[in-house]
Amino acid sequence: MKKLLKGARVIDPSQNTDTTGDVLIVDGHIAAVKDEIEISDAKVIDLSGMIVTPGLIDMHAHFRDPGYEYKEDIESGSMSAAAGGFTAVACMPNTNPPIDNAALVQYVKSKASKAGKIKLLPIGCVSKGQEGKEIAEMGDMAQAGAVAFSDDGKPIADSALMRKAMVYASMFDKVIIDHCEDPFLFEGGQINEGYISTLLGLAGIPAAAEEIMVARNILIAREMGTRVHIAHVSTEGSLRLIRQAKSEGVKVSCEVTPHHLTLTEKAVMGYDTNAKVNPPLRTQSDIDALLEGLKDGTIDAIATDHAPHHIDEKDLEFDKAAFGMVGLETALGVILTHVVKEGVLSLNAAIEKMTLGPAKVLGLDMGTLKIGAPADITVIDPNRVWTVDKNKFFSKGRNTPFDGWRLTGKAVLTMVDGRIVYSDDAMHNYS
């Protein structure tokens, strides 16, 4: 089976290319990328005016499966990802039971392949039962396909455990992803600590709650020569620490979410629980620092932290509502509209942060349109103006602060191994 993608702007940060031309897919792999490909036996997809990129990779999402299927399951999460232009998604292990052994890693992988949409990259727990006490069977999980380890959702408070985990995971060339949060400084926190928390009478989460753990992780990584990845960086101070550490050769990487790049703490005014997220939305100067970090390469990846919840967990008094927001179906549009369009980050750099960037952090040979690579491809219509409608999400989650936003730019066709796994209305002829 051959497919010929015709006349698109082809952007591949892995090869540093940005050309207009054709992409030929044969047997699920990239066979050729050239100015003009003439071939008679291929299904031709006319993509003039469109952008073709390597399939987007989200290195931080929650599919809630097993255990919380009422929030999301691997099928709905996969569909949500495909609709957002993602071809591979790394899923956090804070499920019920937590994914802390090889059998559970295999469960999520097999359920994802049955769903047949995207490539699910399982993340295993750092600690048994995600209890923060003893390290889990990371070697066994790595062999079963875990791409990284994290106790995301339950930050690792014990620095000795963190050190053991980093060192142990390094044997298998896997990275520890840490949600950086000092539990004592965080305690009871609801939103960023600042004037808004004072006005609303909500317990504040100080920036230092995150930064202390960023600093700790950097210090351990430096001392042991191991890698560490900082999940969803939210403060200027964290970024400064990471930038400094990187310049000194410490093997630290980090990611940022679309919501931390575009929303401030003001989004919670009126007690909007859809803007309740952890780490919390911060201030404009944090946003400016995060954008600078994307520009100068301090930030390696853009990740969604897609965190679906049931309406009953959000439609509550603010301090009783769950933390988190969905993001797979809005990430690309939000980035293209509010980060790329405003000239802060080039389109190519943004694509890089959503493809090659996360692939490198996870040590995966993905996020490329090189000849011979699996044909994981995202087709973006850069001019499509659309309105976010949470009721049309493929995700089971409706918890988004972006509902009603007018965005420009959208994934219109998503291919995994050369198969079309999502096509938007305008592309239905091809599916």
Add this chain to the structure above:
Amino acid sequence: MLSEKHLLGLEHIKKSDIELILDTADSFKEILDRDVKKVPTLRGKSIVNLFYEPSTRTRTSFELAGKYLSADTINFTSSASSVQKGETLKDTAKTLEMMGIDAVVIRHSSSGAANYLCNHVKASVINAGDGTHEHPTQALLDMLTVRERKGTLSGLKVAIFGDILHSRVARSNIFGFTKMGSDVYVAGPSTLMPVDIEKTGAKLAATVEEAVENADVVIALRIQLERQKKGLFPTVREYCKFFGLNKDKLDLAKKDAILLHPGPVNRGIELTSEIIDGCQSVINEQVKSGVAVRMAVLYHLIGGSR
């Protein structure tokens, strides 16, 4: 008529609405001195007091305010209700709504609970204290008490001291008094001072003495003794030493200064008994103002046709 359907707080209320409530409360005070304390103003209206936190004076005050205006008032306390069976605030609200309630008075431990409730009911919502956010009727009754004694709220120095961080009374009073032209000074342990408090318009005093000096009005806050267990201050003894008010410290205020406290008072902790029972204390007048202010609020929110 007030310009809003609900009374959620004083942060966003118009100055003219505050004046209207205070003026009306003034006129209602006369009813409280009558032998027969009943006017037919809210006959046929129903009010539910939805109290998720223990409260004696605020609940009683609202209940009497409603009754004096001839409204039907119902008390709903979380310990003896479907809340014990796990019902959510939203579902409780919907249930009450279907029973044809005109106003819901809510006291709740979550900041923003009143804001949340007004998204789910058609009735007027009155915030009777939500978490550490606002307690607007307390501030209104404080302002009424002060205005009665001082003739005005404009140009007064108002000192508020104690646990500002966790105080909904402090927030509402800061918003209310500054809106009415008073100079508000706050003082308290630095561990109990919210960040950027000065952006609210209040001025931060380094000590209680500095706040109280030359003040026209001194408002003490209740210190929750649980805060000590969380290490927010070392001992009650030390708290009293630095942040308790006694006669000597109160004497730093103007000679005719008045002393308020939202109650219930921890005698000998935030205030000494001597000044609680002293001639500058208006703590008992506050209680009377409370009923009058709540009558005024109920009258303006559900009295007319909206």
